[in-house]
Amino acid sequence: MTQTFVILTVLAYVSSMGLYLRFLYSGKELTGRFATLLMFLGLVAHYLALLMRARGTHTVPYHDLQGSMSLFGWLLAITYLCLEIYHRERTVGAFVLPVILAFFFAAYLMPEHANAPTTVHGVVFALHVTLSILAYAAFALSCVLSLMYLAEERVLRMRRLGEVVWRLPSLELLERMSHTSVLVGLITIVVGTSLGFIAVDQQITEHYSYFDPKYLFTLFVLALYAIYFRLARTGAWRGARASKLCVFNFIFVVLSFTVVNLYFSQHHRYF
Amino acid sequence: MELVLVGLNFRTAPLEVREKASFSDEQAMRAAGELRSRGILEETLVLSTCNRSEVYGVNANANRESAAALSTYLSQFHELQPDVLNPSLYHHYDHDVVRHIYRVSAGLESMFLGEAEILGQVRDAYLRAQEGRITGPVLNRLFQAALEVGKRVRAETELGTRPMGVASAGMKLAERIFGRLKDRSALVLGAGTISEQVISQLRDRNIGHLYLSNRSREKAEEFAAQYKGQVMEWGEWDAALKLPDVIVSAVGVQEPLLTRPLIERAMAARGNRALFLMDLGLPRNIAPAVSELYNTFLYSVDDLTEIVQQNRDARQNEVPKAEALVEEHVGKFISWQASVELIGVMDTLRGSMKERRAAFLHEKLSGMNHFSPEDREHLAILMDELIERLLIAPAERLRMEKELRKKIQSLEAIRDLYLSGREKP
Numbered sequence: 072m073t074q075t076f077v078i079l080t081v082l083a084y085v086s087s088m089g090l091y092l093r094f095l096y097s098g099k100e101l102t103g104r105f106a107t108l109l110m111f112l113g114l115v116a117h118y119l120a121l122l123m124r125a126r127g128t129h130t131v132p133y134h135d136l137q138g139s140m141s142l143f144g145w146l147l148a149i150t151y152l153c154l155e156i157y158h159r160e161r162t163v164g165a166f167v168l169p170v171i172l173a174f175f176f177a178a179y180l181m182p183e184h185a186n187a188p189t190t191v192h193g194v195v196f197a198l199h200v201t202l203s204i205l206a207y208a209a210f211a212l213s214c215v216l217s218l219m220y221l222a223e224e225r226v227l228r229m230r231r232l233g234e235v236v237w238r239l240p241s242l243e244l245l246e247r248m249s250h251t252s253v254l255v256g257l258i259t260i261v262v263g264t265s266l267g268f269i270a271v272d273q274q275i276t277e278h279y280s281y282f283d284p285k286y287l288f289t290l291f292v293l294a295l296y297a298i299y300f301r302l303a304r305t306g307a308w309r310g311a312r313a314s315k316l317c318v319f320n321f322i323f324v325v326l327s328f329t330v331v332n333l334y335f336s337q338h339h340r341y342f
Numbered sequence: 343m344e345l346v347l348v349g350l351n352f353r354t355a356p357l358e359v360r361e362k363a364s365f366s367d368e369q370a371m372r373a374a375g376e377l378r379s380r381g382i383l384e385e386t387l388v389l390s391t392c393n394r395s396e397v398y399g400v401n402a403n404a405n406r407e408s409a410a411a412l413s414t415y416l417s418q419f420h421e422l423q424p425d426v427l428n429p430s431l432y433h434h435y436d437h438d439v440v441r442h443i444y445r446v447s448a449g450l451e452s453m454f455l456g457e458a459e460i461l462g463q464v465r466d467a468y469l470r471a472q473e474g475r476i477t478g479p480v481l482n483r484l485f486q487a488a489l490e491v492g493k494r495v496r497a498e499t500e501l502g503t504r505p506m507g508v509a510s511a512g513m514k515l516a517e518r519i520f521g522r523l524k525d526r527s528a529l530v531l532g533a534g535t536i537s538e539q540v541i542s543q544l545r546d547r548n549i550g551h552l553y554l555s556n557r558s559r560e561k562a563e564e565f566a567a568q569y570k571g572q573v574m575e576w577g578e579w580d581a582a583l584k585l586p587d588v589i590v591s592a593v594g595v596q597e598p599l600l601t602r603p604l605i606e607r608a609m610a611a612r613g614n615r616a617l618f619l620m621d622l623g624l625p626r627n628i629a630p631a632v633s634e635l636y637n638t639f640l641y642s643v644d645d646l647t648e649i650v651q652q653n654r655d656a657r658q659n660e661v662p663k664a665e666a667l668v669e670e671h672v673g674k675f676i677s678w679q680a681s682v683e684l685i686g687v688m689d690t691l692r693g694s695m696k697e698r699r700a701a702f703l704h705e706k707l708s709g710m711n712h713f714s715p716e717d718r719e720h721l722a723i724l725m726d727e728l729i730e731r732l733l734i735a736p737a738e739r740l741r742m743e744k745e746l747r748k749k750i751q752s753l754e755a756i757r758d759l760y761l762s763g764r765e766k767p
Binding site: 237 | 503517610612613615616636637645648652
């Protein structure tokens with residue numbers, strides 16, 4: 072059953088990406104609407120694939136690396152779709168879907184990881200993990216938007232306009248979308264981290280301690296994005312500089328998700 | 343029922359002839375009315391834009407001489423000598439008229455390939471003619487289809503997506519930076535023709551605030567009154583440059599008017615918010631070094647011309663797609679026209695057969711006195727039924743089956759077979 076939903080998810084996402092690309096070149100409204108519809112259907116299928124997998128393994132999706140990556144892809148898709156509806160801008164879909172698909176494929180193609188962390192239960196803990204991954208997804212989206220900004224800005228400054236540049240969102244819209252995405256990330260990471268401390272407080276005697284390098288690194292990432300959010304509105308930084316900073320910050324998110332989780336953290340292996 | 347078109351355009355006529363041969367709305371309606379009242383055309387429509395003047399019509403008598411009559415009428419109407427006007431005129435008939443108006447509507451016959459304005463002009467001309475009740479079923483069908491072709495070409499091809507003029511290319515580029523210009527402000531330096539074109543583009547895009555500055559304040563005020571702008575003092579650049587998001591300069595200067603230090607100060611004053619600069623002056627009005635400043639986007643005439651040229655090439659690549667759409671709709675119109683003509687032919691054929699039946703019965707039964715009037719009437723009814731069976735069933739099939747109609751290459755054959763020597767429908 073899980074396999075069916077995985078195939079449906081891939082089909083929906085790949086078709087959606089194809090339509091988003093076609094929309095980027097043709098600008099046909101109907102194509103764009105179908106792309107969004109397929110993305111939504113992909114989200115539903117992806118959710119069911121996550122659900123079936125969790126039922127099969129009798130645990131939460133973020134129990135292992137595969138589940139965490141798949142959940143990351145799903146939350147990235149949700150964040151993007153909300154952003155698309157909020158800003159009424161579809162052309163970004165063609166750039167975000169490859170990232171979503173990459174995470175989805177990686178999650179389902181990589182071999183099962185033997186070294187799974189201790190299972191922890193509880194609503195607070197589940198919310199902590201989900202919101203933290205959502206924050207990472209929002210930061211990933213802001214990184215994609217910033218890269219788009221930098222590429223479009225370069226094309227405009229070099230005056231080498233190609234086929235697609237006329238259909239891309241304006242630089243200011245990309246900047247606004249990136250801000251919205253970072254704002255979502257900041258709110259969710261603050262709430263998620265706070266819930267993490269509460270969860271630790273509840274389960275301190277069982278599995279967790281207050282001393283985990285992941286906490287410090289998360290606070291560092293939070294500080295970096297808070298700085299970005301502040302600087303991006305100042306005269307000296309708005310525009311390309313802020314976008315570069317956003318891309319730079321995301322390097323630390325990736326570090327947090329990989330190096331810190333795998334080599335430094337005791338309790339945050341996959342999220 | 344024949345379609346006829348007589349007209350001239352920028353390819354066939356010089357500007358001075360086009361000017362004289364153009365129609366105002368009132369003239370277009372008057373000419374159409376006269377063409378109908380004189381019996382030259384049955385249905386008529388005049389399309390007149392700055393690049394073309396064309397008279398479309400349906401000729402009741404299927405007589406190509408009406409084109410000559412139309413040419414004569416046009417030279418009389420515009421008081422132009424035939425030897426001046428006639429070399430510029432082109433004549434099209436039937437399917438070529440259909441193809442021509444579809445191409446016009448698609449922007450394939452425009453000076454700027456794929457321009458959008460022509461579709462609106464065709465729509466306006468059609469609506470005016472329709473209101474004036476000077477069109478009929480054929481022209482209504484033709485122009486409704488032409489509008490559909492125009493819309494499809496713009497929706498399904500890239501023919502009309504890219505800007506073709508320097509001013510509109512500049513505005514499109516500004517939109518790449520700011521999005522909609524509704525909440526933005528622009529400063530236009532200069533009050534010449536180019537500035538006017540730019541202001542018109544800005545107004546089309548509902549620019550939030552328009553500032554104008556010119557050496558002659560009087561001219562700037564004239565522009566400001568006309569376009570609802572605000573005049574900025576010429577030379578007081580520090581005050582003027584910090585406000586707008588878009589700056590367009592098109593003035594005659596020997597040295598750059600807007601130097602790097604000036605724009606640097608302006609950027610500092612506006613908190614480094616993006617600034618779009620369009621330099622349409624020759625020699626250049628804005629120092630090229632301005633483009634090195636953070637968050638400024640400077641485009642010169644050469645940059646914009648190159649973009650326009652790229653767009654022109656890209657549009658040219660879309661022509662085959664647009665032409666395929668035009669041909670698809672020409673086919674549809676021909677098919678519709680054939681079905682309408684078929685109904686006319688069949689009606690005449692039925693009338694003719696009934697006449698012959700009456701004459702035949704009269705001739706054959708004249709010596710047969712034993713037939714009572716009831717019998718004669720009964721015979722007539724039977725023969726009518728036979729005619730209906732022989733004629734109407736195939737006609738119905740012809741009407742319903744498009745493929746069958748295609749097989750009959752020309753309805754003229756039926757006309758000649760059955761209606762030779764009679765008046766054609």
